[in-house]
Amino acid sequence: MTEKLSTKAIVVFDIDGVVRDVSGSxxxxxxxxxxxxxxxxxxxxxxxxxxxxxxxxxxxxxxxxxxxxxxxxxxxxxxxxxxxxxxxxxxxxxxxxxxxxxxxxxxxxxxDEPLLLQPHYLEELTRASIAWGFFSGATRGSANYILEKRLGLQSPVLIAMEDAPGKPDPTGLFATVEQLEKGLDETPAIIYVGDTVADMYTVVKARELDPHRTWIGVGVLPPHVQETPARRDAYGETLLAAGAVVVLTNVEKLNPAKIQEILP
Incomplete structure (x- = not known):
């Protein structure tokens, strides 16, 4: 009999502006x-x-x-x-x-895209029984370049541009979650981490289509909006208005303790 796994939450990451800084690319x-x-x-x-x-x-x-x-x-x-x-x-x-x-x-x-997270951060999530994967509007080639070549990840769960309709359609988010929850004995909360209004709208639409699950939007401020306090604050307010429960200055601040804090 296959042993069922347990996880505290599923975290799905956007890539552009979250995993890598795309302001110069x-x-x-x-x-x-x-x-x-x-x-x-x-x-x-x-x-x-x-x-x-x-x-x-x-x-x-x-x-x-x-x-x-x-x-x-x-x-x-x-x-x-x-x-x-x-x-x-x-x-x-x-x-x-x-x-x-x-x-x-x-x-x-x-x-030349700067990385906004390091592999040890993802390892920390795994140790805390938090499953993770990626749903991005980037092409699969571009996404894999950053995930596999730059970060050294081995075949991470990824839904890219070619695999699903563009955001805010949540089809790609559903597909990512479906892969990540295989073998789980429960239905954990899902956190989607993004840097745009479309990312937050994706969570809102996911909640509308599948209201029996817990969907949480977490906003991350891309580096280019953090150059002045006024710009940073205005962008953060925009993400909150679009549905984010919290807005962070860097994705690695969404650590296991922070995840536990925002779970219902």
Whole structure:
């Protein structure tokens, strides 16, 4: 008879802005892409990008880039239907900046992303009987680059862009949890850790679709919003308003003691 395992909670992590700092990579690639497709007329600031993402539906950075291009030209009086933007060309340009131009050896901004957590943190969760995995809007290649190559994790549970609809649709979160709870003899609380409004909305929608489970949203402030107290506080309030039960300055502050504190 297979022994059933016990766990105190399941923690699912977003990756961008939580596991890695993407202010100089994904967000820089957004700015480069918008600048290129507006013929150098407009380069969105970090605040411009945050304001777009605060709408809760622009988790995909390729789509976010396209939307910022549309809005720039719209402000110049050019309607969307007349622009005929080539989405595939936007994606290709973005990837050339983020990954680099060599498909076999990545040389782009992804190579220099600072890590926001270390493997010992995840080991601490495991020792405390807390299961963990990842649900991200990043491509599987990009996510695995950071998880396996940079952090050295061995085949972690991961649901990536190719595996599920974009957030705030909670399908990918459900799929991650399904993998993590195999073999468990109970239904533990689920914590989703993210840095955007879309991440918190994902938890809210999960709760609506599966109200019999405990769903907890934990917000993490990405590094680029912590440069001034006013910016930090405003961003934190936005995450709380979107459904976060707590907002932390770094993911590693969600340690076993903090997890125990926020569990019902």
């Amino acid at each position: 994904y967000r820089r690639a957004i700015a480069d892409t918008v600048e290129h497709f507006t013929k150098q007329a407009y380069r969105p600031t970090p605040l411009d990008i945050d304001q777009l993402k605060s709408e809760g539906i622009w988790n995909n950075d390729w789509e976010a880039s396209q939307e910022l291009i549309y809005r720039y030209f719209g402000a110049q009086g050019q309607p969307r239907e007349q622009l005929q933007l080539d989405y595939n060309a936007i994606v290709a340009f973005f990837q050339s900046r983020y990954r680099g131009t060599d498909p076999d050896h990545w040389t782009g901004y992804i190579c």
